[in-house]
Amino acid sequence: MSSSTVGAVVAAIGMLVSLRLLHRLFPVQAIMSADSSFAELKSRYRKWAFRLGALTLLIATPLSGILWLLLKGLASWHAGRVPITFAPAFGAYWLLPAILLGLAGGGVVAMWIAQRLLANRYSEFLAYCSLSSGMNPVRANVLAFQACTIICTGLIVIGLRADL
Numbered sequence: 001m002s003s004s005t006v007g008a009v010v011a012a013i014g015m016l017v018s019l020r021l022l023h024r025l026f027p028v029q030a031i032m033s034a035d036s037s038f039a040e041l042k043s044r045y046r047k048w049a050f051r052l053g054a055l056t057l058l059i060a061t062p063l064s065g066i067l068w069l070l071l072k073g074l075a076s077w078h079a080g081r082v083p084i085t086f087a088p089a090f091g092a093y094w095l096l097p098a099i100l101l102g103l104a105g106g107g108v109v110a111m112w113i114a115q116r117l118l119a120n121r122y123s124e125f126l127a128y129c130s131l132s133s134g135m136n137p138v139r140a141n142v143l144a145f146q147a148c149t150i151i152c153t154g155l156i157v158i159g160l161r162a163d164l
Contacts, residue, residue, distance in 0.1 A: 041128035048125060049132070052114055056106040064102030068094050071156065078160050093159060097152040104148045107141065 071094040115122050129137040 038128075038131050041124060041131065045125050045128040048114065048118070049129065052110045055113065056103065056110040058106070059109050060099075060102040060106030063105050064095075064099045067101050068098035071098055071159075075159060097155040097159075100148045101152050104145045108145065111141070 068091070072091045075091075075094065114125065118125050126137060133140075
């Protein structure tokens with residue numbers, strides 16, 4: 001079995017374990033009163049959820065590009081100032097933290113826009129997201145954004161590690 005096949009299997013298992021962990025950590029809670037059924041919420045907010053996903057990617061794409069350029073520039077500047085024990089051989093190393101931070105930033109902006117546009121109906125939208133995903137979306141998103149930030153901080157520190 002090749003290493004890419006093993007990696008794909010491990011990634012798939014990791015995703016399943018992560019989803020089960022999120023379901024256990026953030027169980028569905030009553031976010032709003034049960035005035036509306038799930039079918040009614042689905043008919044109202046399914047398009048909103050799709051649009052927010054698309055908006056997240058639309059924001060994340062240029063944001064990731066900007067962050068990648070900034071991280072490459074920071075690495076170049078840092079390499080010229082301090083002797084480095086591990087210097088990424090190519091700029092593609094900085095793509096992973098840039099993409100992760102871009103997605104986190106895009107998600108935060110998309111949810112902020114949704115909250116402004118939906119105003120009083122935002123709690124209904126959160127109830128739909130909670131019922132459709134099986135977990136509390138606010139707490140799960142906060143955990144995902146925090147984990148993403150910690151991972152990216154670690155990658156940046158590793159990429160800029162200097163022998164002092």
